[in-house]
Amino acid sequence: MNPHPAPGRLTLTGSLFIGYVCLLAVALAVIGSLWAIHLDRETDRQYAERVLTVARSVAVLPEVVEGLQAVDPSEDLDPLADRISSATGADYLVIASPDGTRHTHPDKSRIGETVSTPPGPVVRGTEWTGVQDGTQGRTVRAKIPVFSGGGSVNGGDAQGEIVGYVSLGILDSSATTDARASIPVILAATALVLVLGVGGSWVLSRQVRAKTHGLEPADITALLESREALLYAVREGVLAVDRDDRILLVNPPARTMLGLPKGVEGSRLDELGLSERARDIVSGADPGDDLILLSGDRVLVANRMPVRIRGEEAGAVVTLRDRTEVDRLTGELDGARTVTRGLRAQTHEFANRVHTVAGMLELGAHDEARAYLADLAATHTRTSSGVAEHVRDPALAALTLAKSAQASELGVDLRLSPMTSVPVSLKGDLRSDALLTLGNLVDNALDAVTPNGWVELMVRLHTVADTGLPHDLLEIRVTDSGQGVSDELAEEIFRYGFTTKASRDGGTRGLGLALVKQVCESRGGSIEMEAPDAEEGAVFTVCLPVVTAAVAR
Structure with a gap:
């Protein structure tokens, strides 16, 4: 992968x-525009409230009420209007009769003329505010009626008839100028936020680069595709967990080997129903290399590798290899080795007996030699013919x-029970399972x-007629004179690694009974152990259906 993009590409x-900056710029432009529009409308509202308040104050002045009812209203009202306009900052103040005749005006030549905008609802006793075009230009104005007895509509104390109105x-x-005066402030605030946003965008982009280790999208996609191809291509199971023993990744072979359902990513180990040994291996509680794990009818070899990121442990990756067939073949090979050792022992014993007969013949004890050979032949015939x-x-x-x-080499008497009966040859995997079971139980x-x-x-083949079952059943029972196994250990002895004795050959112990149990379960059979009594030690009984569990179902 090339960590550098092609020339000309960002x-x-x-x-x-660039995307962050553009997005921020657009957002700030929209916000600034909305801010300016809101400020303009707020300025208009404030000006409208201002002119309305001043016009109401003017309309209730006694001088205005009396002046409108005088013979020459302009004489008293015009000077008063000039003083009020100067004091309040109003651009114009017009006091007029209900018919629209002006009595005051900034342009003295217009006094006595009819107003340029009709009085409207004000002559009917209603206050009005708004924007209109008049002789002074476009203005924000308010029109308030004046009553002969004083008072106002807003105050609810209006008395008498309408004698005129005030238009201020x-x-x-002027309002636009005030609004525009705020634009530099808006632009400065927007520019400041933009600068801060550009700086934040740069910091954020650098953090993204650090998180992605400088990889480009194409590189990240290639890594993901490579990981998926690797995980789904290998036959070994791969299981990844974090430091809290939570499943991060599991490929299909691992899911099949451990019997896990789909969608287990994110679940904790203790939520998946795994065996105690499986949890110990995955969590690291049982350290070591090439650890044996029994899962269902499978024999797995597990290896756990811790994962460290920046010097801290971040979890572990567990690889699983299926060696079920290898172990079964090993069991069969052990059986063949046992036969070989037995034949070697018989050869050694036969050689000793030949030497004994030769010595007798050298000594001339022909009758004793004949009797010895007859006894040997009878003993061998009884053993072989009995089996x-x-x-x-x-x-x-x-x-x-x-x-x-x-x-015989160990000085132990191996008896064949009179109940033993296997009248036919066993077929296929039943023979292999029977050899593995018998060999392990007798060795134990x-x-x-x-x-x-x-x-x-005791080995006995029970037929359908004998048992009433839908299939034949092979029973293997081994009884010994040892001390046996207590009831407290009845379940533990079938767990991988458990043993009550030291190995004679120094090899790994505790796998035989676990394999026997696994064979039984894979065929839908069973294995049971009886506690020792005064006359005998342990009694192990195995029942193997002639058909497999899948066929039986």
Whole structure:
């Protein structure tokens, strides 16, 4: 990605800065215009109130009331009007009769003439204010009636008939001049705000640049598309959480592996119904590399990498790899290794017996040698025929014989229960699941007993006719003479990593029973443990439907 834009093109921050300034300038222009219009209207209103107040005061003056009723009203009223105009700053003051004849006027030659604007409603006893064009120009004026007995309409004390009216005004140009005098103030305030806004826009654009690390929109889009392509292209699950263990990101493989619904982004780990071990791994409470996590019928390998931003921990990214098939193949391989070890033990034992017979023949003890061979043949025949008679599946029978040889090496008596009956060969994944289950349960039992102890194995295929179930059922039961597991640990023993013993080979312990439980659940079966009693130790019973859980449903 190129952090610099092409020549002639504005950067993101440049575009934002120009956009902010233009927007601010338009907003300030509109606000300034509205301010000027409002000020002009407010000035007109103030001038209207001013002329109305002065005209009302003039209309109730006794000199005006008496003057309008005199023989020559102009003689007394005109000097009075000049003094009032000078004192109040009015541009003109006209006192006229109801018929419109002027008795006062700034232009003395117009006294005695009819007014240029009709009296209007004032001769009917109504006050009036507004803007009109007269002999003095366009004015803001007020017209107030004068009553013969004094008083006013506004005061509610008017008496007598209307003997005239007062028309007082101020030139509209004077009001406009006052309004225009405020324009420099408006412009100065607008310019100041614009300067402050430009400075704020520059600071804001720099902050945006810092937040985006100087990337342009095309670069940000490319990063987003690359991230989406990467997350959806990899087969591994990717899960990201923040420092508060809140889900930030989860790709489809991770959602499938952990059984998460869509739209979990933003949820906390304890709100998703994850297992305790899954929460410990994702939150970092269980540190380490390549941690095993059992999720549903899957065996996952999890790695957690903390994420640090500017030296502070911001969360973590957890990667998940599905190794379910690998572990199942490993279980089958362990079974094959067990068979190999059993055959090796049998070979060693056979060699010892051959050497024994050879020694007897060297010593001439032919009858003893014959008897010894007959006893060996009978013992081997009983063991092999007993297994072959009850277990017709070759792989299961071979594993049973191998476990028997392994038990003999450990000084443990491995018994085959008389209830054992597998009259047919097992098919496909049922055989693999049965081998994994039998191997793990017998290995755990051999680890649990001491020399001279015993382990009893029962494998039985229950048919539909026997159980009344809609499918056949394979039952595997392993009983040992060890100390067993207490009721308090009945659920814990099926959790990954739990063990009640030290490993003989120094390897990882606590996975066998967890895998067995996982196999059972994936087939819709079950595994149960009975507490020890006085005569026997632990009893583990596994039931595997011949059909998978999906087919059974």
